Amino acid sequence: MSRPELQAPPEIYYGDTEAEKYTNNTRIQQIQADMTYRALELLNPPQDEPAFLLDIGCGSGLSGEILDEAGYIWAGVDIAPSMLEVALEREVEGDLFLQDIGQGFGFRPGSFDGAISISVLQWLLNAETSHPTSSPPHRLTRFFTTLHSALRNPSRAILQFYPTSDDQVQLITSIAQRAGFGGGVVVDYPNSKKARKVFLCLFVGEGGGGGAQVPRGLLEGDEAVGAPESEDARAKFERRRQRESRRERNGKQKAVKGGKDWILRKKDLYRRRGKDDVPHDSKYTGRKRRAIF
Amino acid sequence: MVRLITHNLLACHAKGCTTNNFPLKLTDVKLALREADFNPDFLRGFLPRVEWDALIQASREIGDTSLPVERPEMLDDDLLRQLHHVLLEIHIDEGSMTCPNCGHVYPISNGIPNMLLAEHEIW
Numbered sequence: 001m002s003r004p005e006l007q008a009p010p011e012i013y014y015g016d017t018e019a020e021k022y023t024n025n026t027r028i029q030q031i032q033a034d035m036t037y038r039a040l041e042l043l044n045p046p047q048d049e050p051a052f053l054l055d056i057g058c059g060s061g062l063s064g065e066i067l068d069e070a071g072y073i074w075a076g077v078d079i080a081p082s083m084l085e086v087a088l089e090r091e092v093e094g095d096l097f098l099q100d101i102g103q104g105f106g107f108r109p110g111s112f113d114g115a116i117s118i119s120v121l122q123w124l125l126n127a128e129t130s131h132p133t134s135s136p137p138h139r140l141t142r143f144f145t146t147l148h149s150a151l152r153n154p155s156r157a158i159l160q161f162y163p164t165s166d167d168q169v170q171l172i173t174s175i176a177q178r179a180g181f182g183g184g185v186v187v188d189y190p191n192s193k194k195a196r197k198v199f200l201c202l203f204v205g206e207g208g209g210g211g212a213q214v215p216r217g218l219l220e221g222d223e224a225v226g227a228p229e230s231e232d233a234r235a236k237f238e239r240r241r242q243r244e245s246r247r248e249r250n251g252k253q254k255a256v257k258g259g260k261d262w263i264l265r266k267k268d269l270y271r272r273r274g275k276d277d278v279p280h281d282s283k284y285t286g287r288k289r290r291a292i293f
Numbered sequence: 294m295v296r297l298i299t300h301n302l303l304a305c306h307a308k309g310c311t312t313n314n315f316p317l318k319l320t321d322v323k324l325a326l327r328e329a330d331f332n333p334d335f336l337r338g339f340l341p342r343v344e345w346d347a348l349i350q351a352s353r354e355i356g357d358t359s360l361p362v363e364r365p366e367m368l369d370d371d372l373l374r375q376l377h378h379v380l381l382e383i384h385i386d387e388g389s390m391t392c393p394n395c396g397h398v399y400p401i402s403n404g405i406p407n408m409l410l411a412e413h414e415i416w
């Protein structure tokens with residue numbers, strides 16, 4: 001099956017049936033939750049007072065539930081009525097709007113302390129009609145320009161999306177820059193086909209917490225972001241990673257001993273040295289073996 | 294669900310509509326009340342962003358007269374609780390929001406404002 005964004009316009013693709021199916025799929029719930037926690041980590045909003053956030057393409061509120069839990073006040077926009085309806089049924093706390101982000105926002109300047117968007121931006125890369133206002137660059141320009149103005153200075157917007165090519169990443173970042181954003185792209189687990197995730201980290205002004213430096217992507221062996229127990233724990237995440245990345249720049253990066261990456265690297269090394277009895281790599285490589293009695 | 298907290302941030306975004314496009318006028322509203330956790334720190338941080346006159350106008354349009362017409366200089370506990378109620382606990386379930394400049398009507402149904410523009414209204 002081709003990617004959803006190539007099959008139908010979003011408000012059609014996410015109709016009643018798909019909206020239910022999407023929201024109730026536990027694997028999807030898990031993936032979207034993990035990416036939301038990671039986006040919040042990258043967002044790193046000020047901790048002194050609860051932030052007011054915008055969830056762009058909020059869908060059925062899978063991220064919204066996490067924002068609620070974490071104590072944020074938020075508003076969400078989405079183009080698919082069926083997704084918003086499911087969000088209502090799930091009783092998320094945020095205010096919801098039926099909106100096409102490619103038409104731009106009407107929020108007053110400086111409305112939000114930050115914005116997140118999970119798995120949405122790829123939808124803006126396909127033209128829906130031949131009308132000139134609906135070309136992807138047009139829609140992206142309206143989106144980024146009005147988003148930039150809707151955010152406070154300083155603040156951040158973290159947008160996870162699924163690009164199909166580097167050209168797409170290039171197009172999106174250049175339009176975001178022209179709209180006034182600083183920042184860049186963070187790629188988590190760049191070497192893993194499955195776990196690889198692309199986050200656009202956009203800064204308004206100095207970018208708020210953590211300064212205007214683009215955080216580094218996660219690598220295999222890094223601790224994944226789970227549900228942090230407290231606000232405080234969450235705030236410490238980025239600081240801890242900054243420390244780690246400093247350490248890594250000084251020493252050479254090490255894969256976790258015994259992990260799959262470590263084993264693959266060792267095997268590769270042995271092969272390059274001419275060892276010919278190195279076991280072949282399989283999906284079982286590095287898995288824990290159960291003891292058999 | 295839409296509340297006055299986001300209504301207060303919302304201007305008309307139709308093509309060419311850049312002045313006198315705020316606040317959107319609320320009419321024919323049906324309201325629902327839902328309790329929310331009282332969060333004075335959030336309110337204090339958010340208040341500087343509020344356009345007070347627009348909030349007063351909108352709250353009167355939906356039939357609430359609890360807030361003072363003049364922007365208060367001091368925030369005592371009573372006022373914070375009133376603000377909490379008006380901004381975060383009153384939900385607009387049905388109604389419409391009309392742009393004072395171009396007249397575009399953004400309908401609210403089932404708690405969700407429809408912000409979609411027609412092709413000729415997109416810039």
Ligand SMILES: C[S@@+](CC[C@H](N)C(=O)[O-])C[C@H]1O[C@@H](n2cnc3c(N)ncnc32)[C@H](O)[C@@H]1O
Pocket residue numbers: 010011014032056057058059060061062063077078079080083099100101102117118119120123124
């Ligand atoms: C994969 S879902 C992600 C939903 C939610 N962010 C989550 O993580 O569960 C993609 C969402 O993007 C929304 N979307 C696609 N194009 C959009 C547009 N132009 N404006 C607003 N929302 C859009 C879809 O309606 C859909 O709800």
Ligand SMILES: [Zn+2]
Pocket residue numbers: 305306307310314392393394395396397
């Ligand atoms: Zn207007």
